[in-house]
Amino acid sequence: MSPRLSLALEQGGLVLPEDGRIAVFHPRLDMDLSDLPKDRVQIIQPFKPDHDGFAAQGFDCTPAAEGPYAASIICLPRAKALIRAVIHTAASCTDGPLVIDGGKTDGIDSVLKDIRKRTDIGGPVSKAHGKIFWLAAAPDMFQDWRPPETQIVDGFHTAPGVFSADGIDPASAFLVNTLPKQLGKRVADLGAGWGYLSRHLLADPKLETLDLVEADHIALDCARLNVTDPRARFHWADATRWTPDHRVDAVVMNPPFHTSRAADPGIGQAFIEAAARCLTPSGTLWMVANRHLPYETTLATRFAHVDSVASNYRFKVLRATRPSRPRR
Numbered sequence: 582m583s584p585r586l587s588l589a590l591e592q593g594g595l596v597l598p599e600d601g602r603i604a605v606f607h608p609r610l611d612m613d614l615s616d617l618p619k620d621r622v623q624i625i626q627p628f629k630p631d632h633d634g635f636a637a638q639g640f641d642c643t644p645a646a647e648g649p650y651a652a653s654i655i656c657l658p659r660a661k662a663l664i665r666a667v668i669h670t671a672a673s674c675t676d677g678p679l680v681i682d683g684g685k686t687d688g689i690d691s692v693l694k695d696i697r698k699r700t701d702i703g704g705p706v707s708k709a710h711g712k713i714f715w716l717a718a719a720p721d722m723f724q725d726w727r728p729p730e731t732q733i734v735d736g737f738h739t740a741p742g743v744f745s746a747d748g749i750d751p752a753s754a755f756l757v758n759t760l761p762k763q764l765g766k767r768v769a770d771l772g773a774g775w776g777y778l779s780r781h782l783l784a785d786p787k788l789e790t791l792d793l794v795e796a797d798h799i800a801l802d803c804a805r806l807n808v809t810d811p812r813a814r815f816h817w818a819d820a821t822r823w824t825p826d827h828r829v830d831a832v833v834m835n836p837p838f839h840t841s842r843a844a845d846p847g848i849g850q851a852f853i854e855a856a857a858r859c860l861t862p863s864g865t866l867w868m869v870a871n872r873h874l875p876y877e878t879t880l881a882t883r884f885a886h887v888d889s890v891a892s893n894y895r896f897k898v899l900r901a902t903r904p905s906r907p908r909r
């Protein structure tokens with residue numbers, strides 16, 4: 582866990598209940614949860630790579646809360662817009678203490694300030710550039726932090742904290758304006774988000790199957806509402822590990838370029854590797870990226886032909902055909 586939880590348990594006066602399940606909301610994979618009784622912990626983690634990482638350590642994991650819980654520990658999520666929604670959910674399914682842990686850069690100080698206005702707290706304990714504090718949860722304490730049942734933006738369902746929750750991403754719109762009308766019978770949308778690219782692709786009557794692959798469970802739930810065509814298949818999966826039943830004719834993607842808060846072109850490069858694995862030998866990858874992101878070298882090592890089909894001052898659309906198989 583964070584060193585703050587250990588300190589709060591050892592010296593800070595935090596007492597977790599002896600019985601009952603303990604929920605841990607949105608822990609990051611680098612967190613050490615060994616201070617907690619593993620057989621009583623349920624991890625709530627909608628991001629598939631982190632979910633699978635904790636499951637591999639033997640934790641009971643779920644993408645969405647399955648209360649009731651005797652206590653809940655909330656690790657402030659990366660997406661600020663999710664913080665209130667997660668605290669609301671945890672409070673509504675927890676009978677005992679609600680423990681809130683976060684770094685300064687996660688916004689712990691403003692959460693602490695907001696909560697102090699409505700109830701007494703235990704702690705805070707400060708350590709490692711962050712704070713942990715706790716409170717007695719009441720189910721209706723955070724009713725006003727409940728997220729709207731549905732949020733419709735630009736005609737699409739989105740949700741707090743998902744990528745581009747406030748509207749269509751301009752890079753994705755640029756890609757859509759560049760794509761030919763037909764891409765093949767079988768297509769995959771890697772990192773499909775709430776389904777913007779997929780809904781566009783389904784306008785092609787010749788398309789037979791479309792695989793939407795997305796790691797964020799909340800975004801994929803939105804995509805299910807936005808994309809109701811029976812040719813669509815939804816996969817809650819890490820795109821860098823996913824492979825289709827049959828290789829596809831085309832992959833379309835606007836890959837993520839951040840892990841945590843830092844820009845990381847490695848994740849986009851891993852998406853390119855995955856796309857090459859998913860495609861038929863004559864298949865084509867269509868991707869959009871910020872102009873400065875260095876994807877051409879990776880593309881050139883995995884595809885026979887690479888070209889830039891469109892660009893403006895912010896984005897470029899790259900097309901890569903004929904994937905090569907990696908050397909063994």
Ligand SMILES: C[S@@+](CC[C@H](N)C(=O)[O-])C[C@H]1O[C@@H](n2cnc3c(N)ncnc32)[C@H](O)[C@@H]1O
Nearest residue numbers: 744753772773774795796797819820835836837
């Ligand atoms: C730049 S967004 C594009 C979303 C959507 N295609 C669009 O055009 O609006 C990248 C998406 O990849 C998802 N993502 C991040 N890491 C992933 C992974 N390892 N596997 C699958 N999806 C991932 C993010 O949750 C996000 O929805």
